[in-house]
Amino acid sequence: MEQVSGIRTGARGPGRGSALSDEDLASLVRQTALGDFAAFERVYRELSGPVFGVVRRVLLDEAQSEEVAQEVFLDVWRNCGRFAPERGTARSWVLVIAHRKAVDRVRSEESATARVAAAGRLEPETTPADGVERHVENTLEREKVRRCLRRLTQLQKDVVRLTYYTGHTQREAAELLKVPLTTVKGRLRDGLIRLRDCLGVIT
Template sequence: MREPVWIGGPARRGPDLEELLGRVARGDQGAFGPVYDALAGPVLGLVRSVLRDPAQSEEVAQEVLVEVWRTAARFRPERGSATNWVLTLAHRRAVDRVRSAQAAADREHRAALLDHTPAFDEVTEQVENRLEREQVRRCLRTLTELQRQSVTLAYYKGLTYREVAGLLTVPLGTVKTRLRDGLIRLRDCLGVSV
């Protein structure tokens, strides 16, 4: 087997990522190019696996690489490789983007629910109506059976006095008297002034 022939001389080993990051941390702009070239693909791949959206993935990958440029001094080789450090930054940034998108969707959902919530005046009116109905029911229970039946048939069912008298099989005059007495008791119970 033949030895490989290197065109242009023997192969030189370039600086590793840890060394390049150290140079970037000291402000060497030229050292960032090889760092970018080595890590842009893996960073984009990791971010895309989290986000799934190509446009957002490219944006987040770019943010991560800018962060690497700005925070290269924070890299500690004793804690792990440069690649792992950068990929950890990328994963965190991608997860933050997912959480941010979810929080925005939750806010929009809550805002949509608020749009469907009845206005304060509608709610107040519903509560007041319910309370008034309860008070009327309570006051109706204070009437005699004939008064309650007469008022209910005449005012809630819309029957005439004559129809009420026919249904209850009592004279028309009795129905009129019971209705008048019942309405007076209701007025007093409800606290309505004349």
């Protein structure tokens, strides 16, 4: 999912709801795996702040942290069926995803920087290979998300961006887009379902 600039990002702050117990959060993740969009919203509200905090500590850059934090929640939406409570809490599972994605972004950026530096020391016909595979993998993943976003209707894209990239509530999104709240709820649910389906099959 892509960002809308110039609007406050809800992922910077704590979740809007009360803190959930580990059991409640695990139950919400299981419900999300069954396609319960309301459960996913509660997971997002509960963990958006902690996820952003983990990513921010690794990346330092705020804009990149916002982007990666939202990639984390898309990953949760896509893969919540893989959550195994016997291996740990849902909270730790999500935060591990957040840390891994942040580290992957750092490695990708470092690899790109290293290749640029190396290019000045190599003959034109020489191609540096270190880190290329990881960089390509990360680049393809981001492009996959962008391609799936392009398959949404314009209203679905606008609603997804406002609520899951810039942290607006559904009511705020409805006011900004000048559509009924029920329309925002429906388009957001449909858009995320289409994204998950698309990302599961696109190559």
